[in-house]
Amino acid sequence: MLNPALHLNPKLFDADAEQRPTRDGYGDGLVAAGDADQNVVALCADLTESTRTEAFAKKFPGRFFELGVAEQNMATVAAGLGISGKIPFIASYATFSPGRNWEQIRTTIAYNDSNVKIAGHHAGISVGPDGATHQATEDIAIMRTMPNMKVFVPCDAIEARKATEAAAHIWGPVYLRFQREKTPVMTTTETPYAPGKAEIFWIPSAGIKKPEVSIIVCGAITYNALAAARELEKEKIGVIVLNCHTIKPLDERKIIECVKKTGAVVTVEEHQIAGGLGGAVAETLAKYHPVPMEFVGMRDGFGESGQPAQLLEKYNMDVKSIVIAVKKAIKRK
Amino acid sequence: MEPLTEKKLKSLEFMANRLREDVIAMVSRAGSGHIAGPLGMADVFAAFYFHILKHDPKHPAWPERDRLILSNGHICPVQYAVLAHAGYFPVEELRTLRRLGTRLQGHPHRGALPGIETTSGPLGSGIAQSIGIALAAKLDAKKWQTYCLTSDGEHEEGNTWEAVMFAGKNRLNNLTVVIDRNNIQIDGFTENVMPLEPLREKYESFNWHVLEIDGHSFEQIIAAAAEARAIYEKPTAIIAHTIAGKGVDFMEKDYLWHSKTFKPGEAEHALKELRTLGGKIKSEHE
Ligand SMILES: Cc1ncc(C[n+]2csc(CCOP(=O)(O)OP(=O)(O)O)c2C)c(N)n1
Ligand SMILES: [Mg+2]
Numbered sequence: 001m002l003n004p005a006l007h008l009n010p011k012l013f014d015a016d017a018e019q020r021p022t023r024d025g026y027g028d029g030l031v032a033a034g035d036a037d038q039n040v041v042a043l044c045a046d047l048t049e050s051t052r053t054e055a056f057a058k059k060f061p062g063r064f065f066e067l068g069v070a071e072q073n074m075a076t077v078a079a080g081l082g083i084s085g086k087i088p089f090i091a092s093y094a095t096f097s098p099g100r101n102w103e104q105i106r107t108t109i110a111y112n113d114s115n116v117k118i119a120g121h122h123a124g125i126s127v128g129p130d131g132a133t134h135q136a137t138e139d140i141a142i143m144r145t146m147p148n149m150k151v152f153v154p155c156d157a158i159e160a161r162k163a164t165e166a167a168a169h170i171w172g173p174v175y176l177r178f179q180r181e182k183t184p185v186m187t188t189t190e191t192p193y194a195p196g197k198a199e200i201f202w203i204p205s206a207g208i209k210k211p212e213v214s215i216i217v218c219g220a221i222t223y224n225a226l227a228a229a230r231e232l233e234k235e236k237i238g239v240i241v242l243n244c245h246t247i248k249p250l251d252e253r254k255i256i257e258c259v260k261k262t263g264a265v266v267t268v269e270e271h272q273i274a275g276g277l278g279g280a281v282a283e284t285l286a287k288y289h290p291v292p293m294e295f296v297g298m299r300d301g302f303g304e305s306g307q308p309a310q311l312l313e314k315y316n317m318d319v320k321s322i323v324i325a326v327k328k329a330i331k332r333k
Numbered sequence: 334m335e336p337l338t339e340k341k342l343k344s345l346e347f348m349a350n351r352l353r354e355d356v357i358a359m360v361s362r363a364g365s366g367h368i369a370g371p372l373g374m375a376d377v378f379a380a381f382y383f384h385i386l387k388h389d390p391k392h393p394a395w396p397e398r399d400r401l402i403l404s405n406g407h408i409c410p411v412q413y414a415v416l417a418h419a420g421y422f423p424v425e426e427l428r429t430l431r432r433l434g435t436r437l438q439g440h441p442h443r444g445a446l447p448g449i450e451t452t453s454g455p456l457g458s459g460i461a462q463s464i465g466i467a468l469a470a471k472l473d474a475k476k477w478q479t480y481c482l483t484s485d486g487e488h489e490e491g492n493t494w495e496a497v498m499f500a501g502k503n504r505l506n507n508l509t510v511v512i513d514r515n516n517i518q519i520d521g522f523t524e525n526v527m528p529l530e531p532l533r534e535k536y537e538s539f540n541w542h543v544l545e546i547d548g549h550s551f552e553q554i555i556a557a558a559a560e561a562r563a564i565y566e567k568p569t570a571i572i573a574h575t576i577a578g579k580g581v582d583f584m585e586k587d588y589l590w591h592s593k594t595f596k597p598g599e600a601e602h603a604l605k606e607l608r609t610l611g612g613k614i615k616s617e618h619e
Contacts, residue, residue, distance in 0.1 A: 046486065046520045066520060068489035068527030069456050096455060129365045129431035131439035133406070133454035306433030314433065 001205040001233075002226070007190035008201060012223075013230065019182040022220055023121050025160025026178050027052030030089055032161070033168035034060050040168055041081060043067055043090045045074045050180075051091035051121045071097040075104040075118070082114030087168055094120030094136030098143055098175060109173050110148040117167045118143075122180045124219065124270030125298065125315055126308035135303040140218075141275025143175040144248045151247040152195060153177045153269075153277070155222040156185045159245060162193040170195065179270070181308045183220035198251035200258070202229045204238030211238040213326045214258040217268040218244050218277050221317060225268050228322035239326060247277055252284045259289055264329040266294045268322055270312075273297040292332035294325040334385060334562075337555055341384070345551050348418065349379040353580045354607050355414035355427055361600035363431040366439065369577035369590040370484065371411035373515045373548070377482065377573055378415040380554040387477065390420035393447035399477050400466050402450050404459020405484035405513065406440040407592070413437050413446070421448040457490025459483055460510055464500050467508040478562060481510045486518035489527045494539075500568045501540035508568040509561040513548070515577040517588035536570045548573030580607050 002008045011017050034040045034056055041063045044053040048066065057064035067074040071092050078088035090097060098105050098118055109116045120139050127135045144151045152167065152174060154160035160178060167174040192199065201222065204211050217225040225241045232239055240258050244251065259265050265285065267278035278295040285291060296317055303311060312318045335341075352375040360366040381401060382388070388398045403412050410430060417424045422436070429435040436446040440454025451462050463481035470477055487493055500508055514532070516523050523529055536543045542564045546553040554573070561569035577591070578584025581603040 044520075046489070046518055046526060048520050050519075066526055069486050069518065070489045070491065070527075072491055100455065129363060129439045131431075131454070132442065133440045133452065304433070305431045305435060305437075305439040310433045 001203060003200050003203050006192065006199060006201065007188050009186055009188055012184060012186055012226070018185045020157035020185055021180055021182050022154050022157055022160040023052045023178040023180060025154060025157035026091070026119055026121070026164050026176065027055050028157070029161040029164025030056045031059055033165050034063065037087065037168060038063070039085060040087045040089065041065065043074050043078055043088055045069055045071050045092045045097070047092055047121070051119065053091050072101040072104050075101040075116075076108050078116045079104070079108035079112055079114045082109065082116040083112060087115055087117070089117045089119060091119040091121060093122040093134060094139040094177065095122070095134055098139060099136060102142055106146055110146045113148055113172055115172060117174045117176060119176045119178060121178045123177045124179055125303040125311045125317070126179060126181045126220070126270060128181065128308045128311065129305045131305040132302040137270070137272050137298045137303065138275070139177060140247055140269070140271050140277060141279065144280060145275070148173055149248065150174045150195065151177070152245060153218040153247055154245055155219060155243055156183060156187055158185055158187045158189060158191070159193060163195070163245065166193070166195050177219065179220050181220070184223045186223060186226065196246045196249045196251055198242050198244045198246070198254045200240055201243045202226055202239065202241035205233060208233060208236060208238035211240045211262050212264065213239045213329050214262045214265045215239055215241045215268060215322065215326065216244050216255060216265060216277065216281050217241060218247060219270055221268055221270050224312070224317065224319050225322055227319045228326065231319060231323050232326055237326065237330070244277060247280055250280050250284060252288070255281060255284055256289050259285060259291055264292045264333055266296060266322065266325045266329050268296040268317070270317060271297050273299055292329050294329045296322055296325050334555070334559055337384065337552065342551055345379050345383055348383055349375045350580070350607060351418065352379060352411055352414045354604060356410045357581070357600055357603045357607065359410050359414070359427050359430045361595045362428060365592070365594060366410055366431060367407045367592040369517065369584055369588070370405065370408035370513065370515065372581065372584065373575040373577045373579045374408055374482070374513050375411050375579065376549045376551060377511060377513070377554055377575075378411050380551050380558075381480065382415045382419045384555055385558045386480075390448070393421060397475070397477055400450050400463070400479045402459050402463045402466065402479065402481045403441060403453055404481055405456060405487055406453030408484075409441045412441065416446070416448040422446065456484075456487045457492040459487070460493055460500070461496035463508055463510070464496055464505060467505050470507055479508045481508070482513065483510055484513045485515065485523045485529055488512070488529055488532070497536065497539050497541070504566060505568045506565045509558065509571065510568070511571045511573055513575055514572050515575045517577045517591060519591050521588055532572060540567060542567045542569045543572065544569065545572045545574065548575035549579060582606065
């Protein structure tokens, strides 16, 4: 059942549950951060509407900068702003920023410890019809391996807003990952959120014996993990679903605590299996508490054009694939 | 290149209009994709694939073919349409644009479809790849030409200018770049987003030969390509002034049609308008 302590959306599984893309939360959070602190500035590279930078640009035209299609310039200009008292947020699609401008981010933002927040939009395969060139499935890996960088992957529009506001308050480089598609809103404004603190969204209902697997998940696909937990409970299989919205710094304590209870783990992400959330969790468990582990994510391949749901199914990130992975993890105990 | 007869001119006009109809039908069927850019470049594509290029659609990998690289990959619907009509693959396949399993990816993918020389979509990397291709021709003493179609928005990317500088330095006379100067991009008019003028002088100062043409005049497109082939001191840039959304009144010059989803009736309206234009040409053939 949904963890009653977290004030999650009780209508989550209803057919008419509210749906919003996580990028909307970036737009809301950016305006709120701009209201709270006049040092917040926003930069964009010819994608002002689709990255939801537009509301900030309208409200604070003097603090918005249009760079044109120039992601490398955007990152480096922001680096200069960030070491000069400003709190720049830069936005583009994740394949271009932090994809194309990765070295600029590494040296001039991370190594400089410049106070820049990098918003990578259209992450994951659920970008859909635009195809592989626009589906970022490597961004968590390339950002979490970068010293000084924090990595936030919010699960819904409300959490995305909180993550964006939090990024403005934290000193130093932060990577924020957002998604294009409308997805169910799972949290509420009351749901606790703190960077670096993973939250248990699902626990076994009364009557189910102890949880057998920890599903550790990030991003909008958290919904699929919860739906899988619900399916599994129908078969009397209890699980924990841990929303690991911060990949770096990773909430190792909470992860180990969950995994000690379950003795097996499945990670779920819309990202390559190599180097993403799964990689981060595996590094921690290998060190402190190795258990059977299954990975749900992209299996070293590029995506393609298609509708988001079709692609999640074809590339084994749908509810069914998570259910299968959980059963496999249990068998391996 | 053969001379451009009156008859050929008419057939090119007819083809360009057909490509525009296909673009509208493809994108509205797919439910997403780019429109204004493809419509604006339909004449250039028709001229290249049906007059300028040395190519063999039945043998897409023919080593002696001219290479056409589409740098601004988002306008691929018009390239897909022209490739189909030229005979690279069945015209019926145009219906599959952006669908799961299609060879017609949302942005072109090398290897997915015959006739696609390289992957594009992420902007600003086409001229540089074209340079590599043109350099390979030089190394192998080959006569084929390399043509890169690019956009004005792409000239905001640093990579574009790194490439322009390199080609000028190396006098890559077998390389021709055609710039879709339609003055629009996603966030608005190009000169508001990031002024590009004086574009001609920029290229000239990097040691390129520069031509400016009306991108809807077949005579000018074809003459410019012939001149580019004849110039042997330098690479050539052809600045093709085009009208974004060309052929559909409510799309022309409205930058929001860069990529927009059709409301009910809009695609039909656009198709009707194109068909009446086409009707004019058709009636002379009937
Ligand atoms: C590197 C990169 N950054 C951003 C984008 C998103 N994007 C797609 S088309 C486009 C506008 C480019 O302008 P232009 O090619 O002149 O567009 P058009 O004339 O076809 O409207 C942008 C920013 C991209 N495809 N690649
Ligand atoms: Mg343009």
